[in-house]
Amino acid sequence: DGGITQSPKYLFRKEGQNVTLSCEQNLNHDAMYWYRQDPGQGLRLIYYSQIVNDFQKGDIAEGYSVSREKKESFPLTVTSAQKNPTAFYLCASSSDRGPGGYQPQHFGDGTRLSIL
Amino acid sequence: EDKVVQSPLSLVVHEGDTVTLNCSYEVTNFRSLLWYKQEKKAPTFLFMLTSSGIEKKSGRLSSILDKKELFSILNITATQTGDSAVYLCAVILTGGGNKLTFGTGTQLKVEL
Numbered sequence: 001d002g003g004i005t006q007s008p009k010y011l012f013r014k015e016g017q018n019v020t021l022s023c024e025q026n027l028n029h030d031a032m033y034w035y036r037q038d039p040g041q042g043l044r045l046i047y048y049s050q051i052v053n054d055f056q057k058g059d060i061a062e063g064y065s066v067s068r069e070k071k072e073s074f075p076l077t078v079t080s081a082q083k084n085p086t087a088f089y090l091c092a093s094s095s096d097r098g099p100g101g102y103q104p105q106h107f108g109d110g111t112r113l114s115i116l
Numbered sequence: 117e118d119k120v121v122q123s124p125l126s127l128v129v130h131e132g133d134t135v136t137l138n139c140s141y142e143v144t145n146f147r148s149l150l151w152y153k154q155e156k157k158a159p160t161f162l163f164m165l166t167s168s169g170i171e172k173k174s175g176r177l178s179s180i181l182d183k184k185e186l187f188s189i190l191n192i193t194a195t196q197t198g199d200s201a202v203y204l205c206a207v208i209l210t211g212g213g214n215k216l217t218f219g220t221g222t223q224l225k226v227e228l
Contacts, residue, residue: 004158031214042120042204042218043159050214058215090158094214102214104150107158 002027006091006108012116013078013085021076021111023091030095032074033105036060037088046089049074050096078113088112118143122205122219130227133195137222139205140187149181149188150216152204159204162190195226 063082
């Protein structure tokens with residue numbers, strides 16, 4: 001089945017450590033996105049990529065980095081510069097083909113990151 | 117600054133009730149508004165609204181957009197316990213990679 005796979009489901013980070021969250025999609029979507037969700041808040045955009053080898057900062061990019069070397073993959077690294085990384089991280093993808101040039105974003109099941 | 121505001125923040129109803137969730141927005145270059153349902157993990161897509169005054173329906177759920185007053189509502193009739201979830205509203209702007217700007221969500225709990 002086509003979809004978006006995020007791994008791991010749960011991740012623990014020690015102080016000063018970088019961690020990488022995986023996001024893979026087999027929907028053949030060009031665009032991919034990373035969001036952060038804190039309790040009682042909506043989703044906030046960290047980074048997005050519309051095409052391979054290109055990506056842009058979202059609203060809260062500080063302390064995070066991404067790469068887009070393959071169409072299917074968009075990993076997110078939470079660096080030690082991110083002082084409050086505890087959150088639920090959601091990856092999404094979408095296509096700009098079809099009526100109106102946009103299809104709704106599909107989401108993965110998320111990774112919950114906690115600080116030890 | 118682009119803003120999406122949802123109300124109420126949370127709501128508790130009994131099975132069989134009808135609920136109306138609200139979403140207002142103040143954004144530049146509006147393109148479309150989307151509703152998602154989030155239970156435990158991945159938000160799942162409900163509706164995308166681009167034109168004013170055209171109701172979209174899916175079973176007991178319906179939604180409509182008012183581009184003049186800058187808001188949308190999501191109605192759920194004959195609620196069931198399975199409707200318990202966070203309902204997220206998001207706006208897409210023209211240009212800028214189809215990014216979504218989300219509201220904080222409405223937490224709906226349906227009790228027996």
